Amino acid sequence: MTADTSDPAVLVEGLRKTYGSKVAVDEVSLAVERGEIFGILGPNGAGKTTTVESIAGLRTGDAGRIRVLGLDPWTEREALVQVLGVQLQESKLQPKITVREALELWTAFYDDPVPWADLAAQLGLAEHLDQRFGQLSGGQQQRLSIALALVGRPRVAILDELSTGLDPRARREVWQLVRDLREGGVTVVLVTHSMEEASELCDRIAIIDRGRVRALGTPEELVQSGGVATITSFEAASMDLEVLRGVAGVAAVRAEGDRVVVEGGEDVVLGVLTALAGHGIVPRKLRVIAGSLDVAYLDLTDETNDKVEAS
DSSP states (O other), rough: OOOOOSSOEEEEEEEEEEEEEEEEEEEEEEEEETTTTEEEEOTTTHHHHHHHHHHTTTTTTTTTEEEEBBOOOTTTTHTTTTTTTOOOTTTTOOOOOOHHHHHHHHHOSSSSSHHHHHHHHTTTGGTTTTBBBBOOOHHHOOOOOHHHHHOOOOOOEEEESSTTTTTHHHHHHHHHHHHHHHHHHTTEEEEEEHHHHHHHHSSEEEEETTTTEEEEHHHHHHHSSSSSSEEEOOOOOOOOOOHHSSSTTEEEEEEEETTEEEEEEETTHHHHHHHHHTEEEEEEEEEEEEHHHHHHHHHHHHHHHHHHHHH
């Protein structure tokens, strides 16, 4: 049974997974819309991999419900592999298998595969077809894993730590491949530690921390939820910080050595400069750091950890 085309490509409801006394995933719920690139961010051990492996049917949850294009990955695994491509962070092949043999083998699993030679050329593997997996560099192994995930023309692709081990040029080429997948109607679930990668590729992002979804939205929405601007000045030694604490839009003011750090919204810069001028303070070596996904991520996960530790 398949889902209506208006349903999400991936639906996770109340997923819970424990290992003994450790709770890896705690009531995770999310919906990945068809044709979008959906990012999953979070610290190591946050539950990201357990979540995507459950979506792929590689782990069975203790509670909850998952559907991928209407299929239950825990009970309809055979049908799922025909529509889902998976590249996991720790994917390993038998060391003696060659690139050519791996691509030919995976091609045989599907009724209408992508010509493997095209994928090999696109991912920079054409010159390595006769090399054994164990002889490949980490980046080359990663490219082969991506090729194997895509050879079956998946309608949904899970890519875990997509650009690990890739040099900057190869990373950009793989990013373009992901964009091309979306343009072709493929839904992509992207697990990453790279804020740049998430910002460049993702339509929406879920931040998972300590087994729960802590925030979900577009990169722009997540940035706006964190500190958006930071102003730094060398006037801390003789400056009363109260001068800035009353400025509209200022979220925090602190001294860091001989610098003053002011955090606030994107419109706070002018207000801070005006307040400094009003008190005859000239900010030397002024720096303005625009809001970023890195800042939002740290704000969200730090806030979560503080609340957990305080409880």
